[in-house]
Amino acid sequence: MYTRSYRAAVTLPPVLWVSLFLLLAYALLLIYSFWSVQNGFIVHAWSLDSYRRLVGNPEYLGVLLRSMRIAAFVTVAALVLGYPLAYYLSFYSRHKRLLYQIVIVPLWVSYLVRAYAWKTILGTDGVLNTLLQALHLTSRPVSALLYSPWAVWITLTHIYTPFAFLPIYAALEHIPRSLVEASQDLGASPGQTFWRVIVPLSAPGIVAGATFAFVLSLGDFLAPLLVGGPNGIMISNIVVSLFGAAYDWPMGAAISVGMLLLVLGLLFATERLEKKWAYV
Amino acid sequence: MNATAQSALLSIRAVRKSFGAHEVLRNVSLEIGAGEFLTILGESGSGKTTLLRLIAGFEQCDVGEIWLAGERIDTLPPYRRRVNTVFQQYALFPHLTVLQNVMYGLRAEGVTAREASGRAEQALALVKMEARAQANPSRLSGGQQQRVALARALVKRPLMLLLDEPLSALDANLRQQMRLELKSLQREIGISFVFVTHDQEEAMALSDRIALLRAGTLEQVATPEEIYNRPATAYTARFIGQTNLLKGSVSTGQARVGAWQWPCSAPEGAANFSLRPEHLRIAGPVRDGAIRFAAQVRDQAFQGAVRIVAIETPDGQQLTARLAASVACDKTHEFEFDPSDVVALPPEEAD
Numbered sequence: 190m191y192t193r194s195y196r197a198a199v200t201l202p203p204v205l206w207v208s209l210f211l212l213l214a215y216a217l218l219l220i221y222s223f224w225s226v227q228n229g230f231i232v233h234a235w236s237l238d239s240y241r242r243l244v245g246n247p248e249y250l251g252v253l254l255r256s257m258r259i260a261a262f263v264t265v266a267a268l269v270l271g272y273p274l275a276y277y278l279s280f281y282s283r284h285k286r287l288l289y290q291i292v293i294v295p296l297w298v299s300y301l302v303r304a305y306a307w308k309t310i311l312g313t314d315g316v317l318n319t320l321l322q323a324l325h326l327t328s329r330p331v332s333a334l335l336y337s338p339w340a341v342w343i344t345l346t347h348i349y350t351p352f353a354f355l356p357i358y359a360a361l362e363h364i365p366r367s368l369v370e371a372s373q374d375l376g377a378s379p380g381q382t383f384w385r386v387i388v389p390l391s392a393p394g395i396v397a398g399a400t401f402a403f404v405l406s407l408g409d410f411l412a413p414l415l416v417g418g419p420n421g422i423m424i425s426n427i428v429v430s431l432f433g434a435a436y437d438w439p440m441g442a443a444i445s446v447g448m449l450l451l452v453l454g455l456l457f458a459t460e461r462l463e464k465k466w467a468y469v
Numbered sequence: 470m471n472a473t474a475q476s477a478l479l480s481i482r483a484v485r486k487s488f489g490a491h492e493v494l495r496n497v498s499l500e501i502g503a504g505e506f507l508t509i510l511g512e513s514g515s516g517k518t519t520l521l522r523l524i525a526g527f528e529q530c531d532v533g534e535i536w537l538a539g540e541r542i543d544t545l546p547p548y549r550r551r552v553n554t555v556f557q558q559y560a561l562f563p564h565l566t567v568l569q570n571v572m573y574g575l576r577a578e579g580v581t582a583r584e585a586s587g588r589a590e591q592a593l594a595l596v597k598m599e600a601r602a603q604a605n606p607s608r609l610s611g612g613q614q615q616r617v618a619l620a621r622a623l624v625k626r627p628l629m630l631l632l633d634e635p636l637s638a639l640d641a642n643l644r645q646q647m648r649l650e651l652k653s654l655q656r657e658i659g660i661s662f663v664f665v666t667h668d669q670e671e672a673m674a675l676s677d678r679i680a681l682l683r684a685g686t687l688e689q690v691a692t693p694e695e696i697y698n699r700p701a702t703a704y705t706a707r708f709i710g711q712t713n714l715l716k717g718s719v720s721t722g723q724a725r726v727g728a729w730q731w732p733c734s735a736p737e738g739a740a741n742f743s744l745r746p747e748h749l750r751i752a753g754p755v756r757d758g759a760i761r762f763a764a765q766v767r768d769q770a771f772q773g774a775v776r777i778v779a780i781e782t783p784d785g786q787q788l789t790a791r792l793a794a795s796v797a798c799d800k801t802h803e804f805e806f807d808p809s810d811v812v813a814l815p816p817e818e819a820d
Contacts, residue, residue: 365558365560367556367557367558367560368560368562368563370525370527370547370554370556370560371554371556371560371561371562372562372573372577373526373527373546373547373548374525374526374547374548374552374553374554374622375548375553375573375574375577375621375622375625376548376549376574376577376578376625377548377573377574377577378548378577379548381577385573385577386562389564390563390564466564468563468564468607
C-alpha cells in the first residue's frame with residue numbers, strides 16, 4: 190500500500206495542471222463568451238450577443254464552413270495517402286522499422302519549418318514554379334499556387350498524414366495473419382480479402398486516424414497564416430485576430446466554445462464508432 | 470482402408486523447403502488417397518506444419534511439385550486450391566457472425582446470399598452448431614469454435630480437408646470427445662483429411678495411415694497397426710508407443726542380445742531390436758522358441774487395467790514389461806518373450 194502523502198504527491202501535479210490550464214481556462218472562455226464589447230470596452234454583463242452574431246453573420250459561418258471543408262479534404266487525402274502506406278508497411282515491407290521511422294521523422298521537425306518548406310516550394314520564385322518554367326509548361330510564374338486554400342490543403346495534408354497513418358498502422362498490425370490466410374483458404378481473392386477482412390478489421394484505426402487529421406487541421410491557424418492568403422484563412426485565424434487586433438474577446442470566446450462543442454461531439458461520435466468496430 | 474488400392478488424390482513429389490539456411494523439408498514424397506484419413510505426425514520442428522502449409526498454399530516449395538486430382542497446384546495461390554484448412558486457433562472472423570463465417574467462402578466464389586445461407590445452415594447442422602448461427606464467434610467456447618471452423622471449411626466441399634493440430638487448443642476431456650466426432654464426421658462425408666499432430670496417440674486413434682516426419686524427412690508411412698507392430702526404424706519404434714530397444718547384432722542367421730539368441734533373417738551386422746512391453750510376460754510352461762530369463766523387479770506402477778513393471782536381468786539389461794494388473798509380482802521372477810514379437814531394426818546413425 191502506498192501512503193496517503195505519497196499518493197497525494199503523485200496525484201496533485203496532474204490534477205493541478207488540468208484544473209489550471211484546462212478547466213479554469215475553459216471556464217474563463219465560457220464566461221467571456223457571454224459578455225460583450227461596447228465602444229472598445231468589454232462589458233461584464235450577461236448577454237447572448239456574441240452567439241447571435243456567430244449564427245447571424247454569414248462571414249463567420251462561411252469561414253467555419255471553409256475550415257470544415259479544408260479539414261475534410263485534408264482528412265480524405267491523409268487517409269488516401271496514409272492507408273496504403275500503412276498497409277504496405279504492415280503486410281509487405283521487409284524494412285518495416287526503417288520505413289516506420291522515415292514516416293515518423295517529420296514529426297520531430299518543427300511545424301513551422303515544414304510549413305515554411307511549402308512556402309519555398311509553392312512560391313512565385315519557388316521550386317515548383319522554377320521547374321514548371323524550366324519545362325516550358327508556363328512562361329510566367331503561377332502565382333495561384335501559393336496563398337490559396339489549395340496551398341493550405343497541401344500543407345496540412347503533409348503535416349497531418351502521419352497522424353492518420355499511425356493509428357491505421359497500429360490497427361493493421363493487430364490483425365492476426367491467420368485471418369488473412371483463412372480468407373485466402375476459403376477462396377477469397379486478394380481484393381476480396383482486403384475489402385472483407387482487412388478493411389473492416391482496421392476500421393477503428395481508420396476512424397481514429399480520420400479524427401486526428403480532421404480535428405487537428407480544423408483548428409490549425411499557422412498553415413493558413415503562412416500559405417493561405419486572404420482566401421485561405423480558417424476559423425482559428427479569425428479567433429486569433431478577435432483576441433488580438435480586433436479586441437473582441439467575447440466574440441473570439443464564443444467561436445472557440447462553438448468549435449469546442451463541435452470537436453467534442455465529433456470525438457464522442459468517433460469513439461463510439463471505434464468501440465463498435467473493435468474486434469481484434 | 471488400404472492405401473495401395475487407391476489412386477492418389479494428392480501427390481507430393483520430391484518437395485524441399487528451406488527457411489534461410491534451415492532446411493525444413495528434405496525431399497518429401499507422399500501420396501494421399503481419396504477418402505483417406507492421413508496423419509502427419511512429428512515432433513515440433515519436424516516440418517509437419519510446413520508440409521501442410523505447402524499443400525494449402527501459404528508457403529511455396531523450393532523444389533518439387535504438388536498435384537491434386539490430376540492438377541498441379543503448387544504453382545497456384547491458396548484461393549485457387551480445392552483444399553480447405555481448419556486452423557490451429559480456428560481463425561474465425563471476429564467481425565462476422567457464426568453463419569456469416571460459414572457463408573464467407575461461398576460468397577467469395579459468387580454463390581448467392583440465399584443459397585449460401587442455406588448451405589451454411591446445413592453445414593452448421595452437420596457439426597450441431599445451428600442453434601448458434603447468429604452468435605459472435607468470441608461468445609463461443611473452444612470446442613464450439615472448433616466446430617464452426619470445421620463447418621466453414623467443409624461447406625466449400627473441398628477435395629481435401631487440412632487440419633493443423635486442431636485439437637491441441639482444447640482441454641483433455643473435450644479433446645477425446647472431438648477426436649471421436651472428427652473420425653465419424655470424416656467417415657460420414659467421406660473426403661480426405663490430412664491431419665497434423667505431435668500426439669502419437671491421437672494419430673493412432675484417428676488415422677487410416679500415419680506419415681511420421683522426422684527432421685524434414687519421412688521416417689515411415691504406414692497404417693497405425695503396421696507402424697506400431699512393424700516399425701522401420703528405432704526412432705519410429707520409440708516415437709510410436711513405448712518399447713524396449715535392445716542393442717545387439719545379427720550373424721549367421723542368429724540374432725544375439727547378450728546371452729539371448731534366436732533365429733533372425735535381418736541383414737548381418739549390428740542391429741537394434743524392439744520388444745514392446747506387452748510382449749514380455751511371466752514365464753509359464755516351457756514352450757518351443759520362447760526366450761526365458763530370470764529378472765529382478767525394480768519398480769512397478771499400477772495403472773488400473775495393467776501394471777507397468779521395470780525389471781533388470783542379471784547381466785544388467787533393463788526392461789519394461791506391461792502385465793495384467795492381476796499378476797502379482799515382487800522381487801525375482803522368471804520372464805519370457807517370443808522372438809516372433811521382436812522387430813529387428815537397422816542400427817541408428819549415432820550408434
